[in-house]
Amino acid sequence: MSLVTRLVDYPHADTRCEGFLAFDDACPGPRPGILIAHTWAGRDDFAMDKARALAAEGYVALALDMYGEGRVGDSPEACAQLMGGLIKDRLMLQDRIRAALETLRRQPEADPQRLAAMGFCFGGLCVLDLARSGADLRGVVSFHGLFTPPEPSSTAPIKSRLLVLHGFEDPMATPEQAVELGRELTARGADWQLHLFGNSMHAFTNPRANDPAFGTVYDPLADRRAWRLLMDFLAEVLE
Template sequence: MTIQTREVAYFDGDVRLLGFLAWDDAIAEPMPAVLISHMWGGRETFVCTKAEALAAQGYVGFALDLFGDARLGSGREENTRLIQPFLEDRALLQRRMLLALDTLRGQEMVDNNRVAAIGYCFGGLCVLDLARTGADLNGVVSFHGLLKPPENTQGNRIRAKVLVLHGHDDPMAPVEDVVALERELTEAGADWQVHAYGQTMHAFTNPIANDPDFGTVYNPVADRRSWVAMQNFLEEIFTTS
C-alpha cells in the first residue's frame, strides 16, 4: 500500500477551487470514491486526513474546497463570514458541490459508478443539499450536519441513499429539525437512516471541539461509532447499488 496525495484545481467561473485527492496507487483497477465536504473553517487538515484514511481503506478520497484557493477561516467570526454566502444562496452551494463531484469523477482512478459524499457540520448540510438536487451518486453521509432544507429543491426525487449521524443534544440541529428532515426525505422517496447518539452535542468527531456553551464538544465514543456506521454504509452502497 502506497497512499498518494495531490491537490486538484477546478474552477467555478474565475474562482479557483483546490481539492485534496488521496488514493492507494497499489490498486490497479478503478476504485470507489468518496467526496468529503469540510466544516465552516474551510478545507483544513481534518478533512484531508479523512481523505487519506479512506484511501487506506481502498477508496479514492477527495476533500473538496468551497471557498476557493483552499482558504481557511481564522476563528468563529471569519468562519461565519465564509459560510454566510452559501447559506444565503443555496444554489451557489449546490453548484460548487456538483462541480466537486464532477471533478472527482474525472480522476482516472475513480469508478464513476461508485461514488459517495460525506460531510461534517456545515459540510453535512452540503452533502445533504447535493442529495437534494437529485444528483446521481450512491449515497451521502452527514456527520453532525446542519439539517434545514433549501428553498429550491422541493419536489426533487432524492436518488442517493442517506445516512445522518447526529448528536441528540446538538443545539444547531434540534429534534424538530431531525423530524422535519425525516419527513422531507420520506416525501422525496429517499432510502434514509438517522443514527442519533445520546449525550452528544455538535462537532462530536472533532478532537479540538471543547466549547459546551457554544454546543461543540468532542465525543470519542460517538466519533468511533459514527465512523464504523459510515464504513458499513459505504460497503453496503458500493456492493448493492
Template sequence: MKTLLLSLMAAASASAALVEKTVEYDQGGTTLEGFHVYDDAVSGKRPAVLVIHQWTGLTDYEKGRARQLAELGYNVFAADIYGKGVRPARPDAAKEAGKYKGDRDLFRARLKAGLEVLQKEEHTDTAKIAAIGYCFGGTGVLELARSGADIAGVVSFHGGLDAAEGKAAEKGGVKAKVLVLHGAEDPNVPTDQVLAFGKEMVEAGVDWQFVGYGGAVHAFTQKMAGNDNSKGAAYNEKADKRSWEAMKVFFAEIFE
C-alpha cells in the first residue's frame, strides 16, 4: 500500500498533465454525456473513481472534483445520470432528480452505465474502483452499493440515505465498503433517516462508516450554496476540507 501511495504522490507532483475529454454513451436509448480525466504522467493502469453529480446535473463543479482526483493519480469518470444537455436549474432540478429517486431501477441503470464506461477505460485497474457522489449523487452511490456493484467502495457527500421500498441493502449483497460524510445539521436528512440507514447497514452486514460534521448543513462541500445555514444548504469550509481528507484515507484503505 505504501508503494502505491508513494507512486500516486510522485505522479501528482511530477507534472499535472491532465488529459480531459467528453464521452458520449448510451443507456436505454438515451444519450448521456460524461467527463473523463486522467494524468498522463502516471503510467499504466491505476485505481479509478466514478463521480456522480448533484441535482443540477453534470456541471463544472463535478468536473473540478474529477480534476482534483486525477491530480492524485486516479483515472476518473464523471457520469451523466440525466442525459446529454439536461442540466436543470432550480426549481426544475428537484423535479428532474425526483424522476430517479422515484424510480430506483432507472437510477441504478444510469449509475451502472457510467460505471461500465469507467470499467472499460484502458487506464482503469478494474479491481480498484470507487464511486463518490454529492447530494443527489451521494444518494446515487449508495444505490450503486445497494445494487451489489462489484466495486471497492463508495463515498456519499451530504447525500440522502433513504432506501426505496424493496430496494434496501440485502444481507451479504453489498460488496462495496461504504463511507457516509454527513452534515450533522442537515435538515434534508432527519435523524430518523440517519438511524434507519445505520440499521439497514448493520442488518445487511455492510462494512460502513458514518461521519457527521458539526455546524454543517446540506451541500457543505459546495461554495455555490452560499454561507447561510438557515437556508438548509450552505458551504462549510472546515467540513469540506475534513470530508475530502476522510475520503483520501478511505481510498488508501480500500485500494490497499
C-alpha cells in the first residue's frame, strides 16, 4: 500500500473549506469515494484517521470541512458555537455538505458514479440531511448521529440507501427518536437499516470519549461491530 494524503480546498458561498483526501496510490484507476462528515469538533484527527482507514480498504476518502478554514473547536463551548450556526440553518448545512460531495466527485482518483457518505455525531446529522436533500449518491451511514429532521420537512423520495448505527443509551438521540427517523425514511421510500447497540452511549466510536455525565463514552465492542457493518454496507452499495 502507498497511502497518499492531500488537503483539498473548495468553496462554499464566501467560505473556503479545507478537506483532507486520502487514497492508496497502488490501487489502479478510479475507485469508490467516501465522504466523511466530522463531529461537532470539526475536521480533526479523528475524521482524518477515518479517511486513512478507508483508504487502506481501497476507497478514496474525503474528510470534509463543515466550518471552513479547517477550524476545530478546542472546548465543548467552542464546538457548540461552531456547530450552532449550521444547526439553525439547515439549508445552509445541506448546501455546504453538497459542495463537499461535488468536490469528492471531481477528484481524479474517485469514481463519480460510486459515492457514499458517512458521518459521526453532528456529522451523522449532516449526512442524513444530505440524503434528505435528494443528493445523488449510493449510500449514507450515520454513526451515533442526531435525528431531528429539518423544517420544513420534505416528502420527496430519498435516493440513497441508509445505514444508521446508534447506541441504545444515547441521550442525544433516543430510541424513540430513532423510531421516528424510521417512520420518516419509510414515508419517503428509502431503503434503510437501523442497528441499535445495547449498553452504548453517544460517541461510542471515539476512543477519547469518556464523559458518562455528558452521555459520551467509547465502547470498543460496539465500535468494532459498527465498522464491520459499515464495510458490508459499502461493499453492497458501491459494487
